[in-house]
Amino acid sequence: MKGIFPTDRFQKLRTPFYYYDTELLRQTLKAISAEVSKHDSWHVHYAVKANANPSLLRIIREAGLGADCVSGGEIEACVRAGFPSSKIVFAGVGKSDWEINLGLDSDIFCFNVESIPELEVINELARQKGKVARVAFRLNPNVGAHTHANITTGLAENKFGIAMRDMVPVMEHAVKLDSVRVVGLHFHIGSQILDMSDFEALCNRVNELQDELERHRMSVDHINVGGGLGIDYEHPNRAPVPDFKGYFSTYAKKLKLRPHQTLHFELGRAVVAQCGTLLTRTLYIKRGAVKQFAIVDAGFTDLIRPALYQAYHKIENISSDEPMEAYDVVGPICESTDVFAKHIDLNRTHRGDLLAIRSAGAYGEIMASQYNCRPLPKGYTSEEL
Numbered sequence: 001m002k003g004i005f006p007t008d009r010f011q012k013l014r015t016p017f018y019y020y021d022t023e024l025l026r027q028t029l030k031a032i033s034a035e036v037s038k039h040d041s042w043h044v045h046y047a048v049k050a051n052a053n054p055s056l057l058r059i060i061r062e063a064g065l066g067a068d069c070v071s072g073g074e075i076e077a078c079v080r081a082g083f084p085s086s087k088i089v090f091a092g093v094g095k096s097d098w099e100i101n102l103g104l105d106s107d108i109f110c111f112n113v114e115s116i117p118e119l120e121v122i123n124e125l126a127r128q129k130g131k132v133a134r135v136a137f138r139l140n141p142n143v144g145a146h147t148h149a150n151i152t153t154g155l156a157e158n159k160f161g162i163a164m165r166d167m168v169p170v171m172e173h174a175v176k177l178d179s180v181r182v183v184g185l186h187f188h189i190g191s192q193i194l195d196m197s198d199f200e201a202l203c204n205r206v207n208e209l210q211d212e213l214e215r216h217r218m219s220v221d222h223i224n225v226g227g228g229l230g231i232d233y234e235h236p237n238r239a240p241v242p243d244f245k246g247y248f249s250t251y252a253k254k255l256k257l258r259p260h261q262t263l264h265f266e267l268g269r270a271v272v273a274q275c276g277t278l279l280t281r282t283l284y285i286k287r288g289a290v291k292q293f294a295i296v297d298a299g300f301t302d303l304i305r306p307a308l309y310q311a312y313h314k315i316e317n318i319s320s321d322e323p324m325e326a327y328d329v330v331g332p333i334c335e336s337t338d339v340f341a342k343h344i345d346l347n348r349t350h351r352g353d354l355l356a357i358r359s360a361g362a363y364g365e366i367m368a369s370q371y372n373c374r375p376l377p378k379g380y381t382s383e384e385l
């Protein structure tokens with residue numbers, strides 16, 4: 001065993017595969033609960049899109065978190081994992097009729113609605129069932145996040161949410177519909193956010209919008225501030241549990257809730273990223289004129305973040321103690337973007353060595369594809385190995 005991984009137990013498994021340290025996941029969940037339990041009216045919904053591995057979902061549900069779903073499939077996965085429907089919210093810019101019907105039949109806590117046409121469809125489908133759907137409006141707060149351009153969601157130019165200036169007219173419109181009831185306002189400004197001033201800016205914007213609602217004699221039961229807390233991809237061992245204290249205290253200090261209101265969070269990445277690792281085996285070392293390549297058996301079909309967002313993942317050779325050398329770590333897929341890292345130092349690497357691609361628990365396994373007819377990677381927890 002080298003480092004923190006049970007390498008002996010890895011030997012019999014077909015690579016590539018995901019490995020989840022459930023002890024770290026439980027520690028992370030405990031750290032979240034420690035902060036959230038200080039406030040009676042605070043709730044955390046896990047953003048299922050980060051990772052829907054059934055073993056992880058069960059642990060997250062047992063910790064008492066609710067679920068933030070963005071598709072009918074995710075609602076089904078959460079119901080299967082035992083999440084009470086009263087803790088499921090359903091967001092997403094393009095909900096299909098069958099997905100809305102599933103949400104209505106499951107009696108979920110809330111639909112996060114992104115447009116008037118969507119509101120009208122939900123109203124109509126709920127009316128057909130003789131139900132009243134609880135809805136929250138997702139507003140686009142036009143708050144920038146200091147993160148990768150592909151993962152900002154709260155700018156006016158993004159496709160998400162309802163423009164702020166439409167908030168009051170949309171609320172007034174909703175009042176006229178019999179089969180929806182507006183219970184909340186929803187926001188989400190982006191992902192992998194490490195600068196707390198971005199969340200502060202969101203708080204200030206929410207405060208302004210609440211004041212504006214009040215001037216129109218309107219109010220909502222809950223505020224949902226979304227997720228987006230980032231993690232330390234550079235140093236997965238230094239800070240395996242994200243700084244939840246700093247994150248939640250920003251909201252405690254800056255957000256002005258009304259006395260009857262509850263506050264909802266939707267954390268994804270910060271919950272599961274550090275507990276997951278992609279294990280891949282070195283197939284070949286190819287020495288070129290100016291560099292050497294470690295060609296591994298995982299590709300962007302298994303972990304697409306480097307190809308999609310130029311994301312950095314720390315990579316370690318967990319089979320070798322030999323001196324460090326520089327490598328480009330590349331996959332087998334017939335695309336030039338199938339590169340996990342360029343010019344990184346690894347212990348001298350040989351065919352057969354296992355490489356650990358760290359911090360891969362979020363937006364990893366769940367984004368895997370079968371391009372090139374490759375099998376989907378399996379996920380194993382530390383408990384089952």
Ligand SMILES: *Cc1c(COP(=O)(O)O)cnc(C)c1O
Nearest residue numbers: 047188191227228266267268269
């Ligand atoms: C993706 C998403 C989240 C979770 O984002 P993280 O950065 O993983 O915390 C939360 N809410 C909504 C609406 C989302 O789309």
